[in-house]
Amino acid sequence: MREIGIDISGQHSKSLDKFIGQPFDYVITVCDNANQNCPIFPGAKHRLHWSVEDPASVGGSEEARLKAFRGARDDLRERLRTFIESAKENSR
Numbered sequence: 001m002r003e004i005g006i007d008i009s010g011q012h013s014k015s016l017d018k019f020i021g022q023p024f025d026y027v028i029t030v031c032d033n034a035n036q037n038c039p040i041f042p043g044a045k046h047r048l049h050w051s052v053e054d055p056a057s058v059g060g061s062e063e064a065r066l067k068a069f070r071g072a073r074d075d076l077r078e079r080l081r082t083f084i085e086s087a088k089e090n091s092r
Contacts, residue, residue, distance in 0.1 A: 001073065019043075028083075030076065050079050 001008045020042060027044040029035045035049045052075055058068035 003070075004073070004077070016041075050076070052076060 055068035
């Protein structure tokens with residue numbers, strides 16, 4: 001993420017329990033396990049699933065693993081860009 005100017009050094013995984021009862025316009029899952037185990041998210045107006053291959057499951061050389069992480073990052077960045085543009089057009 002640093003390669004594209006985003007600092008995530010202060011981020012960490014959080015339990016879903018932390019968010020129960022909070023309203024959300026959208027909840028987007030990106031891992032198939034989350035899609036299967038969390039088919040309903042209380043408080044979400046809309047739930048979407050974007051299947052993204054888990055780069056942590058890729059074996060091989062460091063270069064191959066780094067390529068997988070970059071691929072997942074770039075895939076999500078493009079999906080988010082499209083999602084945001086669509087939301088802007090729909091709000092007009």
